[in-house]
Amino acid sequence: MFDISLGDEGEVLVAGRLxxxxxxxxxxxxxxxxxxxxxxxxxxEYISSAGLGVLLKTQKRLxxxxxxxxxxxxxxxxxxxxxxxxxxKLFEVTALDDRAGDL
Amino acid sequence: xxxxFPRTFHALDDIFAFTGxxxxxxxxxxxxxxxxxxxxxxxxxxxxKYNSRSPQAxxxxxxxxxxxxxxxxxxxxxxxxxSTAASPVDVEAPIDARAPGGLGLHLVRRxxxxxxxxxxxxxxxxxxxxxxx
Numbered sequence: 001m002f003d004i005s006l007g008d009e010g011e012v013l014v015a016g017r018l019x020x021x022x023x024x025x026x027x028x029x030x031x032x033x034x035x036x037x038x039x040x041x042x043x044x045e046y047i048s049s050a051g052l053g054v055l056l057k058t059q060k061r062l063x064x065x066x067x068x069x070x071x072x073x074x075x076x077x078x079x080x081x082x083x084x085x086x087x088x089k090l091f092e093v094t095a096l097d098d099r100a101g102d103l
Numbered sequence: 104x105x106x107x108f109p110r111t112f113h114a115l116d117d118i119f120a121f122t123g124x125x126x127x128x129x130x131x132x133x134x135x136x137x138x139x140x141x142x143x144x145x146x147x148x149x150x151x152k153y154n155s156r157s158p159q160a161x162x163x164x165x166x167x168x169x170x171x172x173x174x175x176x177x178x179x180x181x182x183x184x185x186s187t188a189a190s191p192v193d194v195e196a197p198i199d200a201r202a203p204g205g206l207g208l209h210l211v212r213r214x215x216x217x218x219x220x221x222x223x224x225x226x227x228x229x230x231x232x233x234x235x236x
Binding site: 001017019020021045046048049050052053054056057059060063077081084085086089090 | 112113115116119137138140141144145148194195196198201202203204206207209210213214
């Protein structure tokens, strides 16, 4: 299951599993937010390449407008995916336990 | 353990329920479950995408061998197409040079310990193994 919502401080909260069956829904939600800054991934258990595509497209849009996305509270599995895909260099990423060395 | 799944991305929930049941039955360590799920998803969605005209279901077989998990995905009524031989992705490229897509197989190669492709009698089979830590 997957859920995406807007937090109290304008951040986007994602939860569950961002897989290929949920990527379109995630993209549609993020496309509605013109100046997104933070994506809180505390409740996100899993991400696949489809989810990475959503993040990449969003980041390109935001950077073209002078902004950029910060990904916070990233778990160990997702940190590993980011490292293997080079996404740890495309985004500002903070691990779930706030130890940057885990990335 | 073996099941057939319809060739649609919406089968992923059922696929993960299937792998989850296998993990519990075989006491697969939690530390490798997401890596196996991700590899299954990437290979399954590739079969769906690159043989989209076929109505055949895709078979997923899960086995617990000596200290490793073996997973096979079989696509029936398929033309020979070794998706495991795709070109490498430049993960060091700057964001302007990055395009969505192409990362699935790259991630699989990093996540599993072996990856093999076989083609015979119109059937494509991809098998990977992941060591249990």
